[in-house]
Amino acid sequence: MFTRSLAFTAALLVSVAANAAETPNLGTPITEAEAKAWDLSILPNGEGLPPGRGSVQQGELIYEQKCQGCHAEKGAGTPADKLVGGQGTLNGDVPPVKTVGSYWPYATTLFDYIRRAMPLAEPQSLTADEVYALSAYILNLNGIVGARATMDAKSLPKVKMPNRDKFFVVYPGRFP
Amino acid sequence: MSKELDADQVAGNGLLDRRVFLRQGGGIIGAVGAAVGLAGYSRPVEAETLVVPEWTKKPGALFEPYTQPSKYETKVARGPIPPSPYNGIGPGSVRAPLQHLEGMITPNGVHYERSHNGVPDIDPAGHRLLIHGLVKKPLVFTLDALSRYPMTSRISFVECAGNSGGMYAEKPAEGTAQSLHGLVSCAEWTGVPLAMLLEEAGVDPSAKWLVAEGADAAAMSRSVPIEKVMDDALVALYQNGERIRPANGYPMRLLLPGWQGNMNVKWLRRIKLLREPAQTKDETSKYSLLLKEGKVAQFHFPLDAKSVITKPSPGVNMTSPGLYEISGIAWSGNGKITKVEVSADGGKSWAEAALSGPVLSKAITRFRLPWRWSGGPAVLQSRAIDETGYVQPTREKLIGLRGSRSQYHCNLITSWGVAANGEVKHVYA
Numbered sequence: 001m002f003t004r005s006l007a008f009t010a011a012l013l014v015s016v017a018a019n020a021a022e023t024p025n026l027g028t029p030i031t032e033a034e035a036k037a038w039d040l041s042i043l044p045n046g047e048g049l050p051p052g053r054g055s056v057q058q059g060e061l062i063y064e065q066k067c068q069g070c071h072a073e074k075g076a077g078t079p080a081d082k083l084v085g086g087q088g089t090l091n092g093d094v095p096p097v098k099t100v101g102s103y104w105p106y107a108t109t110l111f112d113y114i115r116r117a118m119p120l121a122e123p124q125s126l127t128a129d130e131v132y133a134l135s136a137y138i139l140n141l142n143g144i145v146g147a148r149a150t151m152d153a154k155s156l157p158k159v160k161m162p163n164r165d166k167f168f169v170v171y172p173g174r175f176p
Numbered sequence: 177m178s179k180e181l182d183a184d185q186v187a188g189n190g191l192l193d194r195r196v197f198l199r200q201g202g203g204i205i206g207a208v209g210a211a212v213g214l215a216g217y218s219r220p221v222e223a224e225t226l227v228v229p230e231w232t233k234k235p236g237a238l239f240e241p242y243t244q245p246s247k248y249e250t251k252v253a254r255g256p257i258p259p260s261p262y263n264g265i266g267p268g269s270v271r272a273p274l275q276h277l278e279g280m281i282t283p284n285g286v287h288y289e290r291s292h293n294g295v296p297d298i299d300p301a302g303h304r305l306l307i308h309g310l311v312k313k314p315l316v317f318t319l320d321a322l323s324r325y326p327m328t329s330r331i332s333f334v335e336c337a338g339n340s341g342g343m344y345a346e347k348p349a350e351g352t353a354q355s356l357h358g359l360v361s362c363a364e365w366t367g368v369p370l371a372m373l374l375e376e377a378g379v380d381p382s383a384k385w386l387v388a389e390g391a392d393a394a395a396m397s398r399s400v401p402i403e404k405v406m407d408d409a410l411v412a413l414y415q416n417g418e419r420i421r422p423a424n425g426y427p428m429r430l431l432l433p434g435w436q437g438n439m440n441v442k443w444l445r446r447i448k449l450l451r452e453p454a455q456t457k458d459e460t461s462k463y464s465l466l467l468k469e470g471k472v473a474q475f476h477f478p479l480d481a482k483s484v485i486t487k488p489s490p491g492v493n494m495t496s497p498g499l500y501e502i503s504g505i506a507w508s509g510n511g512k513i514t515k516v517e518v519s520a521d522g523g524k525s526w527a528e529a530a531l532s533g534p535v536l537s538k539a540i541t542r543f544r545l546p547w548r549w550s551g552g553p554a555v556l557q558s559r560a561i562d563e564t565g566y567v568q569p570t571r572e573k574l575i576g577l578r579g580s581r582s583q584y585h586c587n588l589i590t591s592w593g594v595a596a597n598g599e600v601k602h603v604y605a
Contacts, residue, residue: 117292168471
């Protein structure tokens with residue numbers, strides 16, 4: 001009787017433990033390789049950057065065809081965001097001009113964002129080479145890389161953005 | 177004004193004890209309360225002759241499968257509709273008509289919307305949610321599969337971090353509660369706790385963040401710390417009892433109660449577990465706070481306590497002197513609203529408003545306070561206090577701390593100036 005009761009208690013415990021962890025489990029397993037078709041995320045260390053490369057010169061041609069309509073000549077902006085200039089406007093009381101050159105803390109964000117969202121009417125239509133080239137061109141317009149620069153999975157994460165050190169992280173603290 | 181009424185004045189310029197109206201309902205009948213009555217309430221000038229109206233003398237319309245608001249309520253609409261500089265496509269936002277709503281819930285048709293390249297037309301049968309990255313077992317979920325999971329409901333506000341950004345301006349912007357503060361709404365959201373799905377995928381202990389991404393044409397994406405997800409994140413499938421509206425993320429959105437609206441990723445299609453944030457465009461170049469001397473505060477996630485009076489407010493003007501109920505909304509991304517105070521003299525004196533329950537954490541809370549308007553000029557303000565003790569700051573205080581160029585997270589106290597003719601305008605006090 002004692003043994004039976006103990007066994008019953010043990011069985012109950014196992015069943016409680018099993019119940020506690022039970023969830024419907026209705027997701028379909030997929031491999032990370034298969035997930036890649038949807039994976040657009042690029043990390044600041046370059047993780048996620050695809051093979052390919054593009055130069056400032058190539059970027060200029062693509063920019064004129066696919067970006068200039070909204071971002072204006074040489075990234076001057078309007079109606080879409082201004083992409084160049086603004087250095088020196090983030091201090092004091094003047095209206096800030098926040099651009100890739102004056103504000104953005106990470107160069108990898110360029111690749112991540114252009115590939116997923118640009119051009120506005122045809123997102124996710126650019127090749128990796130084209131996105132590298134546009135990143136190179138916009139960085140060059142801001143004087144961050146030279147006119148002969150080429151961007152790829154190795155060089156883009158190494159680009160140090162001028163405003164990087166002005167950023168500080170609030171989380172998990174509170175901000176006044 | 178009688179002596180009895182004076183006894184109920186609790187702050188300057190005619191603010192009355194919050195319990196004055198309760199006494200009318202027979203709840204608390206006291207000598208003072210009984211004496212207050214509705215004396216001084218503005219009544220119709222003269223009785224009209226009552227006629228039996230036309231709609232009573234003929235049969236009404238039959239059943240509709242999905243009803244619409246009365247055709248007389250067209251002012252209860254989202255707006256202003258922003259022009260598109262990109263041939264009818266592109267980003268934008270449209271605001272909830274706060275001054276025409278009551279209670280705590282925003283009807284689905286007028287919930288605010290911020291979208292970055294339009295509202296996608298998603299066939300729910302073809303939509304998938306992918307969970308991958310630092311997990312033992314990457315998984316793909318269909319909507320049908322998620323619909324079989326145990327659900328959780330919670331009433332939560334969602335507020336764009338850019339809401340009220342115009343209040344940083346040097347001069348008071350002309351506008352209504354809607355145009356100045358309408359990028360906030362509150363709904364009952366129902367869905368599957370994201371923690372449950374992550375548990376099934378088996379989160380690697382090295383995962384500290386995840387990046388959530390939408391299926392829209394901007395593939396809008398934001399990084400979220402894993403602690404928040406384990407605390408109260410939902411994959412929401414329902415909004416106020418029906419499937420989420422397309423403008424709010426159909427067929428599923430991430431709900432992160434109390435945190436920047438932009439992080440509550442709509443049309444949710446992918447979650448990737450990461451060691452560190454992805455540093456997406458919307459968490460670096462946008463939704464970060466530019467401070468004095470060029471410093472930038474990044475990853476300031478909760479929306480701090482805030483409130484605004486919706487009645488009266490610009491466009492919802494005073495008519496004649498007498499007794500009114502001031503009504504407004506308060507909310508905090510850090511918990512429950514514990515107190516809302518109202519001033520009618522530009523912040524010189526304050527009276528505690530009544531909170532209209534239920535008072536829920538990270539939800540809109542309605543507040544009300546009786547006011548006897550003398551017919552003279554007044555400046556109405558409200559300030560919210562939440563359960564962490566945080567007090568909604570004055571304009572002077574907030575700008576003193578941050579400067580005026582932060583653009584986001586603007587929760588300073590709003591002032592509505594009431595003129596002798598009853599017109600209400602946005603002012604700085």
